[in-house]
Structures are given as C-alpha cells and as structure tokens.
Amino acid sequence: MAIVKWDPFKDLLSIQERINKIFEENAYPEASVQNRGEFVPPVDVFEKENEIVLLMDIPGVSEEDIEIQVNDGVLSIKGEKKAPFEKENDNCYRMERQFGKFSRMFSLPNYLDFTNIKASLKDGLLKISIPKAEQAKAKVIKVTKDE
Secondary structure, three states: OOOOOOOHHHHHHHHHHHHHHHHHHHHOHHHHHHHOOOOOOOEEEEEOOOEEEEEEEOOOOOHHHEEEEEEOOEEEEEEEEOOOOOOOOOOOOOOOOOOEEEEEEEEOOOOEOHHHOEEEEEOOEEEEEEEEOHHHOOOOOOOOOOO
16 A cells, blocks of 8 residues: 555645635626526615615616516516627627526515506616505694593
C-alpha cells in the first residue's frame, strides 16, 4: 500500500468550490428562471387609503402585449416581452435580459370596486389601481351628547 501525503488545502479548495457554486446559483436566480423558459416580472402590491395599487416592472413590453382580467376576485396579468432580434439569424454571444410570455395572478380582497380598475404603462412600469368600494372606506361617526 502506497503512502499518500495528506494535503489539507485540497479539501479546503473542494469546499470553496462547493460554496461558490451555491452562491452562484442563489446570486442570480433570474438566470435559473430564464433557463426554465419563464419570465417573471417583479410586482409590488400596497394599500392606500382609497385603493390597492400594483406596480409591475415590464420594460420593453408595449400596451398591446398586455392583457389584464379580473374574475371571481382574482386579478390576472398576462403578456409577452418580445426579443428585439431574430434568434435564427443573429449570433448572440451573451443574453442576460429575459424575454418571453409571462403570467401573474393575485387574489384580491372582496371589498374592492372591480368595475373601476385603471391600468397605465409608463417608462416600463405597469400601474394598476383598484379603488375600494364605498362601504369599505372608513367612516367617521360623530358622537353626540345624549340628553
């Protein structure tokens, strides 16, 4: 049996390579999403005094490529971010931007007025405003002295 000299740095390098791989996979989650063929635009949802607002980052998407629906309290946003080049004819050396179809769905509270939803697109930011129904708005009730 041959005697092999133990090298502690060899084990450390192996551990370092594994740690690097973990950080690479988690540092660029959009790359793994892209590999699955999905485009998932980020969305912020917040509540104001009189409405619920959704903000979605979709730069490069035109109004014609967006479809918004509400059905049974579920808001559905579908669209497509089209690539600005033809994949068959162009030699792409690196592609970091995401393209493709996307779909996001959000369950909404039932105290909203679904008949007056407004949507606008400006500078790649989709803004959807859903007003609260009148009965959902806070009312101030004045207390009077009982005589």
